[in-house]
Amino acid sequence: MSTGSTETRGSEEIETELAPEAAAIEGRNPWLLAWQRLRRDRVAMISLAVIVLIALAAIFAPIFTHFTGHPPNRQYLHQGTTPEGLPVGPNGNFWLGTDNLGRDILVRIAYGARISLGVGVVATLLTVAIGVVVGLAAGFFRGIVDTVLARLVDVILSVPFFLVAIALVAVAGPGLTMTVLVIGFFSWASVARIVRGQVLSIREREYVEAARSLGATNLRIMFIDVLPNVLAQVIVYTTLLIPVVIVTQAALSFLGLGLQPPTADWGGMIAESQNYYTVAWWFVAFPGIALLITTLAFNLFGDGVRDAFDPRAGRS
């Protein structure tokens, strides 16, 4: 008893002595640390600002119609095309010029942002959700589950993605849902592979053993104890996957397998501009630049997120 009380008193004394310094070196949440590192990264912050701006343009696309007075699909055949029927260059009425049907390119880019960002985010989330569940299951249960799922991952990764995606979309009919499903279906395998690798080592840690000895169910261990520890990797991968998905969606549209006209979408706009690049540079340039800025911003931001979570990697 007496020994115990001495010990207690001893630790109290130590705590009182160290109190001011201890407060100063208080353990910080790793998420908070990552966020602080990210906030100091100027390039990443500027990229984030650009992404937010594009998202705002997408959400408030009708404002562009309000200011210009041009709905996205209205064809201005008199003011919007030359007497020869060619697109009109940037001017006071059409700030970024018009396309081959006399439609306002600026307004169509703003509406197109909805498709690019929407598909980019939704298809990425779908991909990551499937990949995380499959990777968790494969790494956690091992044995036959792992063997079957790992073979499935191998099969998906051996498929010439783009060709089969095109065939699928062509057969099932183009459209937004189809695009999202096709991208999600073919992209989850690499996420699953990353998650599986991480889970294999995490499941051997002491705290997982502790949870199991306390009677936690497999499902609880998977989602409460293991998942949060792979989340950082998953978030990094997600931010870097969004631009890839955006380009894939645009590429499908470019080949005529995305959204059908007259819906404004960047890949489709670039496809329509193909025959006009010699007479109307703005027709191909502006939708292309919009696409490039978006993917560049996501890639720069993704790099920043990776460095924030793992300062040793990347731009060391």
Add this chain to the structure above:
Amino acid sequence: MFRFLILRILQGILVLWLITVAVFALFFVVPSNVARTLAGRQATPRTIHLINHRLGLDQPILKQYWDFISKAFHGDLGYDYYHQIPVTHIMAQALPITLSLAIGAAVIWMALGVFNGVVSAIHPRSVADRSMTVFALFFYSMPSFFLGLMLLFFLYYKLTLAGYKWFPAGGYAPLSQGVGQWFLHMVLPWLTLALVLAATYTRLTRSSMLDVLGEDYIKTARSKGLNERRVTYRHALRSALTPVVTQFGIDLGQLIGGVVITETVFSLPGLGKTAIDAITQQDLPVIIGIVLFASACVVVANILVDLLYAFLDPRVRLS
């Protein structure tokens, strides 16, 4: 090693078989318009029936699939629906174009990517490093169809206007028309593909080189008094190239079926463009042939990469 190879080959065959099943099932689900398209607008039901019979489309799906598989084992991929040309013949005509594109681009992107990566890694945080990083990220973010159109605009249209008609606007000139013509037709497609892909290799080489340059044996090499050039290129680069080479194998395998966009932009009648045309016409034998060939390329490339990996890094054991 031998066991590994056999296992991987069997696995590859399984993948290819699954792909044939999937593509067949996919096109069976959708009602086929082939006979109607072929018969023309004023076709009677009897004509359509006859065409379906001739193409074997009135057979049950399993019979059709069995016919396909048994012929495929003998190297016969059937005939295209529209002109009755053997699929293998169509593919043999398209393949040299795709190979010209893929191999030429591969040479450029490897040279560009590895060189930039090494320069970046030797002088980290220098102006050269930063500009290479920006250059890489810029092209990494660039959609290839936009880059292709930009190259056409500046290097074909603007140059032609200025009186330098060096590059054509598209199309393919076979090597039989002379190496010069072939080369000029391929330059813009090569650049389109290579600039986008080189970016990945710059980033990969840079980070791999940085890792290797920090290793002890590099310090040993330096302390022995070897000059910097020798340390960089003989000692560091060799081992830094392992991940680069594996990525190269995977990319090249994927590329055979993945050059759809570049071939479309530059009207190159290679495998990708042929596949797209077949898909829009629902020309099933051609689609299956090309998808199967492209998948086989990926499977073979993956096996080769695993073997190469073990060869480059003796610590890796194949099992």
